[in-house]
Amino acid sequence: xxxxxxxxRYKVAKRGxxxxxxxxxxxxxxxxxxxxxxxxxxPEFLTYFQNEAQLDKSGLPSDRFFAERPxxxxxxxxxxxxxxxxxxVYLCASSNLSGTSGGAFETQYFGPGTxxxxx
Amino acid sequence: xxxxxxxxLSLVVHEGDTVTxxxxxxxxxxxxxxxxxxEKKAPTFLxxxxxxxxxxxxxxxxxxLDKKELSSILNITATQTGDSAIYLCAVVERDDKIxxxxxxxxxxxx
Numbered sequence: 001x002x003x004x005x006x007x008x009r010y011k012v013a014k015r016g017x018x019x020x021x022x023x024x025x026x027x028x029x030x031x032x033x034x035x036x037x038x039x040x041x042x043p044e045f046l047t048y049f050q051n052e053a054q055l056d057k058s059g060l061p062s063d064r065f066f067a068e069r070p071x072x073x074x075x076x077x078x079x080x081x082x083x084x085x086x087x088x089v090y091l092c093a094s095s096n097l098s099g100t101s102g103g104a105f106e107t108q109y110f111g112p113g114t115x116x117x118x119x
Numbered sequence: 120x121x122x123x124x125x126x127x128l129s130l131v132v133h134e135g136d137t138v139t140x141x142x143x144x145x146x147x148x149x150x151x152x153x154x155x156x157x158e159k160k161a162p163t164f165l166x167x168x169x170x171x172x173x174x175x176x177x178x179x180x181x182x183x184l185d186k187k188e189l190s191s192i193l194n195i196t197a198t199q200t201g202d203s204a205i206y207l208c209a210v211v212e213r214d215d216k217i218x219x220x221x222x223x224x225x226x227x228x229x
Contacts, residue, residue: 042219
């Protein structure tokens with residue numbers, strides 16, 4: 001079946017522009033995660049949704065980062081007034097288990113990511 | 120500060136060699152340790168380890184957790200060029216946090 005998909009795959013933005021990154025999770029998956037992976041680093045947790053509820057946004061690096069999942073399926077990560085340090089691959093993952101304490105981290109499937117370059 | 124450290128950061132070997140990748144961790148409340156293979160961009164799941172001393176195997180790959188030493192190893196025997204990738208280790212904590220290491224970049228020469 002279809003896996004997690006993300007779009008666009010590549011995005012070049014000028015510093016100060018706003019960007020929106022889309023994630024389509026596996027159909028029926030209740031949990032959705034966003035990660036930021038800088039060059040040469042491992043993924044860093046940004047935020048977690050259970051259905052449409054954003055239950056953890058502790059990893060968002062600043063108030064320029066905003067994520068939503070209004071209907072409990074597709075999610076959008078928005079970055080306002082992009083800075084060069086925002087350049088990274090943004091990974092989305094989904095799980096059919098609900099709750100980070102219920103094993104959702106351990107059963108997540110990752111998408112191919114969006115590579116964002118801010119000039 | 121909680122952390123996950125992988126070593127080596129990069130490794131180049133010849134096809135057919137055996138490699139051992141290391142992951143050590145310092146976390147407050149360990150729940151599980153995960154290994155992923157990352158080719159291009161999407162990490163794909165390899166193993167989940169929760170109990171010390173029990174080896175998990177999948178084909179030429181195997182992994183084991185040592186809770187006393189706060190570490191895990193990932194072994195790949197008879198390596199093939201298709202094993203070239205970044206191998207990520209992540210630790211999940213009981214307070215619902217996940218921490219990834221920086222990964223080991225493995226390159227297999229034909």
